[in-house]
Amino acid sequence: xxxxxxxxxxxxILILTLTGLVAATGEGKEFYIVYLGDDPLNHVSAVQxxxxxxxxxxxxxxxxxxxxxxxxTKSFNAFAAKLSKAEANKLSRHDQxxxxxxxxxxxxxxxKSWDFIGLPNTAQRKLKTEGNIVVGLLDTGINPExxxxxxxxxxxLPKKWKGTCGxxxxxxxxxxxxxxxxxxxxxxxPDPNDILSPIDVDGHGTHTSSTVAGNQVPGASLFGxxxxxxxxxxxxxxxxxxxxxxxxxxxxxMDILAAFEAAITDGVDVISISIGGMTKDYVSDTLAIGAFHxxxxxxxxxxxxxxxxxxxxTVANHAPWVLTVAASGIDRQFRSKVELGNGKNFSGxxxxxFEPKQKPYPIVSGADVAKNSESKDSARxxxxxxxxxxxxxxxxxxxxxxxxxxxxxxxxxxxLGAIVESEQYLDAAQIFMTPGTxxxxxxxxxxxxxxxxxxxxxxxxxxxxxxxxxxxxxASFSSRGPNPLSEHLLKPDxxxxxxxxxxxxxxxxxxxGRKGDTQYSKFILMSGTSMACPHVAGVAAYVKSFHPNWTPxxxxxxxxxxxxxxxxxxxxxAEFAYGAGQLNPTKARSPGxxxxxxxxxxxxxxxxxxxxxxxxxxxxxxxxxxSSMLPGIGYDALNYPTMQLNxxxxxxxxxGIFRRTVTNVGPSPSIxxxxxKAPKGVKxxxxxxxxxxxxxxxxxxxTVVVKAKPISSGQMASGSLAWKSPRHIVRSPIVVFKPLx
Ligand SMILES: *[C@@H]1O[C@H](CO)[C@@H](O)[C@H](O)[C@H]1NC(C)=O
Ligand SMILES: *[C@@H]1O[C@H](CO)[C@@H](O)[C@H](O)[C@H]1NC(C)=O
Ligand SMILES: *[C@@H]1O[C@H](CO)[C@@H](O)[C@H](O)[C@H]1NC(C)=O
Ligand SMILES: *[C@@H]1O[C@H](CO)[C@@H](O)[C@H](O)[C@H]1NC(C)=O
Ligand SMILES: *[C@@H]1O[C@H](CO)[C@@H](O)[C@H](O)[C@H]1NC(C)=O
Numbered sequence: 001x002x003x004x005x006x007x008x009x010x011x012x013i014l015i016l017t018l019t020g021l022v023a024a025t026g027e028g029k030e031f032y033i034v035y036l037g038d039d040p041l042n043h044v045s046a047v048q049x050x051x052x053x054x055x056x057x058x059x060x061x062x063x064x065x066x067x068x069x070x071x072x073t074k075s076f077n078a079f080a081a082k083l084s085k086a087e088a089n090k091l092s093r094h095d096q097x098x099x100x101x102x103x104x105x106x107x108x109x110x111x112k113s114w115d116f117i118g119l120p121n122t123a124q125r126k127l128k129t130e131g132n133i134v135v136g137l138l139d140t141g142i143n144p145e146x147x148x149x150x151x152x153x154x155x156x157l158p159k160k161w162k163g164t165c166g167x168x169x170x171x172x173x174x175x176x177x178x179x180x181x182x183x184x185x186x187x188x189x190p191d192p193n194d195i196l197s198p199i200d201v202d203g204h205g206t207h208t209s210s211t212v213a214g215n216q217v218p219g220a221s222l223f224g225x226x227x228x229x230x231x232x233x234x235x236x237x238x239x240x241x242x243x244x245x246x247x248x249x250x251x252x253x254m255d256i257l258a259a260f261e262a263a264i265t266d267g268v269d270v271i272s273i274s275i276g277g278m279t280k281d282y283v284s285d286t287l288a289i290g291a292f293h294x295x296x297x298x299x300x301x302x303x304x305x306x307x308x309x310x311x312x313x314t315v316a317n318h319a320p321w322v323l324t325v326a327a328s329g330i331d332r333q334f335r336s337k338v339e340l341g342n343g344k345n346f347s348g349x350x351x352x353x354f355e356p357k358q359k360p361y362p363i364v365s366g367a368d369v370a371k372n373s374e375s376k377d378s379a380r381x382x383x384x385x386x387x388x389x390x391x392x393x394x395x396x397x398x399x400x401x402x403x404x405x406x407x408x409x410x411x412x413x414x415x416l417g418a419i420v421e422s423e424q425y426l427d428a429a430q431i432f433m434t435p436g437t438x439x440x441x442x443x444x445x446x447x448x449x450x451x452x453x454x455x456x457x458x459x460x461x462x463x464x465x466x467x468x469x470x471x472x473x474x475a476s477f478s479s480r481g482p483n484p485l486s487e488h489l490l491k492p493d494x495x496x497x498x499x500x501x502x503x504x505x506x507x508x509x510x511x512x513g514r515k516g517d518t519q520y521s522k523f524i525l526m527s528g529t530s531m532a533c534p535h536v537a538g539v540a541a542y543v544k545s546f547h548p549n550w551t552p553x554x555x556x557x558x559x560x561x562x563x564x565x566x567x568x569x570x571x572x573x574a575e576f577a578y579g580a581g582q583l584n585p586t587k588a589r590s591p592g593x594x595x596x597x598x599x600x601x602x603x604x605x606x607x608x609x610x611x612x613x614x615x616x617x618x619x620x621x622x623x624x625x626x627s628s629m630l631p632g633i634g635y636d637a638l639n640y641p642t643m644q645l646n647x648x649x650x651x652x653x654x655x656g657i658f659r660r661t662v663t664n665v666g667p668s669p670s671i672x673x674x675x676x677k678a679p680k681g682v683k684x685x686x687x688x689x690x691x692x693x694x695x696x697x698x699x700x701x702x703t704v705v706v707k708a709k710p711i712s713s714g715q716m717a718s719g720s721l722a723w724k725s726p727r728h729i730v731r732s733p734i735v736v737f738k739p740l741x
Pocket of ligand 1 (some may be wrong): 169
């Protein structure tokens with residue numbers, strides 16, 4: 001319960017890409033995931049092997065049977081079981097066992113947005129193939145009654161589909177739009193705030209699903225705000241929901257892994273996962289492992305970068321085979337006017353749907369209406385139980401931000417509304433259940449001074465309205481690079497809208513989910529990299545509907561090399577904030593050239609990064625010997641569509657030689673010439689400078705040499721290479737940086 005409160009108390013930031021580190025406990029035993037070295041032969045023999053291995057640490061058959069909660073036998077060979085620490089240690093030394101990880105719990109990390117980034121309703125579509133595309137989401141469940149998921153006009157299910165869907169508690173079942181819905185809760189701990197079925201009691205999963213593939217719903221809005229047609233990127237595509245996130249506990253590794261396995265077996269084409277990753281190596285992180293197995297089967301995984309910005313080095317879900325998405329803002333904001341009794345007006349950010357009934361209202365500062373002297377500190381933040389109801393009743397309250405929800409506290413005490421002062425989160429609108437808005441520190445101080453300058457301070461908070469703002473810019477909360485794990489790999493990959501996105505919601509939760517809120521809506525505004533991720537997953541599905549045979553790497557390359565460059569001036573963290581730039585859907589359909597890769601390319605990369613070959617069995621099912629393998633070539637040993645050089649030495653010039661191969665997916669014959677942009681102090685050369693293609697799918701290789709003069713630690717410099725033909729521009733950002741020491 002306390003965890004639930006914690007998650008919901010920061011709906012913007014914490015709900016919207018689920019990273020926690022709480023392990024489930026019970027009699028000193030915890031859940032562990034045990035990986036075996038070989039690919040499973042078949043389900044029955046694999047399950048038997050799992051029991052045999054467990055028996056080596058358990059006293060009896062019964063003990064072993066009771067402790068195992070899941071056998072993963074389809075894409076990879078592993079099991080989840082409840083073990084003591086000693087048993088886990090012992091198992092990790094077993095011959096057949098590759099690694100043993102404790103199960104951890106992660107946190108969850110549109111109308112207008114599609115027109116804004118250039119996927120208008122009139123965009124060219126291949127409806128027939130789009131109807132065969134299935135997007136799988138690992139999330140909080142889905143509301144099947146939403147208009148976004150009606151199946152009018154949908155044809156029969158794709159032939160390849162092997163997924164299932166049933167009637168569960170409070171879940172009316174699937175149709176031809178939602179074709180799969182399952183839930184995973186292997187810890188079996190009851191959750192009083194959730195329902196054991198694919199139904200979405202949170203709203204997050206319904207929102208992300210409708211952003212990817214929701215039908216067009218005309219006239220959608222939240223209380224008249226953000227009015228327009230709500231629709232997903234691929235309205236003709238199908239949705240499969242794998243519920244792995246639960247209201248009280250978050251999203252656990254063993255459930256995420258089971259969902260990946262199910263999605264791969266069911267036959268999804270794209271996986272969208274807006275869940276927090278952990279900075280663990282690529283052979284220990286469940287999301288990276290699950291996504292690798294998906295990639296082996298031709299399924300691209302798109303994931304949120306996280307909401308821990310603007311601190312540098314916070315980007316999550318950054319494996320090279322994952323497409324990592326940052327959040328950008330579109331050109332509108334929701335603001336409310338605050339008018340003080342002295343006639344001065346200010347503007348705050350947030351969504352409140354309340355017209356003032358009279359004006360003005362008396363206003364006091366939370367700090368001045370504390371219940372007693374001990375509660376003065378928490379009354380400043382208008383925290384629950386800190387204020388005197390008699391002094392709050394009938395008034396507006398000025399609060400500093402510590403946790404969201406002061407409007408709920410104020411309302412509970414008979415207060416009328418809240419002005420919240422904050423240094424952070426001033427680019428995304430918080431939804432209020434009373435008149436309310438968020439102001440910055442400068443404005444906050446002015447209001448607080450005014451309150452203390454008169455005996456009868458008064459104010460009015462007006463209903464929110466839309467204003468135009470310059471865009472795109474990267475959200476303050478969007479996690480930033482550099483990649484904390486691989487100095488050779490630029491992350492995040494790309495940016496997509498993730499601020500104030502309107503999409504479908506659940507009828508099972510009020511808009512704020514907090515006590516006293518009686519506001520419900522079919523659509524809601526949400527912000528987070530969680531909202532940006534399904535935009536890119538939708539475009540991956542869109543690209544795949546034109547090119548059903550493209551590999552995940554080719555689809556990713558198409559999305560990255562066609563992204564719109566963003567402004568360094570407006571985003572001081574440059575590529576560490578936005579990667580290749582802003583998602584550009586219609587261009588991604590026709591990239592001209594792609595940087596393609598197969599699973600062995602990634603294995604060569606991991607060997608180059610220094611991973612011992614024995615650990616790579618978690619990914620490919622057999623132990624390999626890195627030194628007897630063909631080495632990956634060039635500075636980063638990867639055919640990635642972006643390049644990043646880590647300038648290490650203080651005095652000498654750093655040199656990175658990047659080797660790349662592109663495949664022609666555009667017209668032939670065609671000739672591409674290189675255009676290079678090099679920042680000051682960096683020399684970039686490419687050889688050859690011209691690539692000519694006489695046929696489709698022809699490959700051409702080239703070398704990029706980056707020479708960088710010393711830069712100071714924590715600094716970065718941005719350049720680029722663009723291959724240009726008369727019809728295409730294939731652009732790769734090139735970043736030189738020096739990590740903070
Ligand atoms: C779920 O279904 C049960 C049984 O029909 C019902 O009593 C309960 O109110 C429903 N819960 C919600 C949140 O709708
Ligand atoms: C503040 O807003 C009110 C209501 O819109 C308006 O009447 C008033 O003139 C404004 N005051 C100033 C100083 O702009
Ligand atoms: C606070 O907001 C006001 C009005 O929107 C603006 O003029 C001011 O520059 C802001 N101050 C800071 C520190 O952001
Ligand atoms: C790995 O391969 C190298 C070179 O082929 C060989 O010398 C080495 O013994 C091998 N290591 C293992 C553990 O097999
Ligand atoms: C590419 O470069 C060649 C010479 O290197 C030139 O003849 C050709 O016109 C260039 N093409 C384009 C599209 O710029």
